[in-house]
Amino acid sequence: MTEILSDSEADRRLGFRAGWVRTGAVISREVELESFPRAIEVVNRVAELAEAADHHPDIDIRWRTLTFRLSTHSAGGLTAKDFDLAEQIDAVL
Numbered sequence: 001m002t003e004i005l006s007d008s009e010a011d012r013r014l015g016f017r018a019g020w021v022r023t024g025a026v027i028s029r030e031v032e033l034e035s036f037p038r039a040i041e042v043v044n045r046v047a048e049l050a051e052a053a054d055h056h057p058d059i060d061i062r063w064r065t066l067t068f069r070l071s072t073h074s075a076g077g078l079t080a081k082d083f084d085l086a087e088q089i090d091a092v093l
Contacts, residue, residue, distance in 0.1 A: 004077035013083045020086055025077040027086060028069045031093055039064050042092055049088045055081045057089070 005013070014022050020029045033039045043059055043066065050056045058069040068089055070082040 002072055002075045002079040002081055004072075004075050004079060010078045013080075017083065017086050017090065019090075022078075026069050026071045027078065027082055028067060029086070029089070030065060030067045032065045034064065036064055039066050042066060045092045046089055049092070050085065053081065053085055053088075055085050057085060 010022060010027075014020055014027060017027070017029075019031070020027050033042060039061060043061060046057065046059065046068070055072070060067040060069075068086075070086055071077065072079040072081050
């Protein structure tokens with residue numbers, strides 16, 4: 001099982017992720033893209049990365065606005081997997 005990060009470690013890692021916020025055991029980022037088709041392109045690319053990592057974010061699509069939420073549900077909190085995928089999402093954006 002993946003180790004849950006302490007609050008201080010989660011906050012430290014969050015400091016390296018501009019645009020991400022932490023609410024309890026979830027980190028999230030909301031972005032607005034230039035068009036709906038571009039937003040869907042981003043979602044499709046993130047889906048590929050999530051499948052490869054076997055770690056899947058919650059994604060909310062509202063026209064051009066995407067919200068990504070990450071938490072390792074199987075571990076019951078935030079783990080390194082969440083921050084690794086957040087970094088990959090940032091690279092796609």
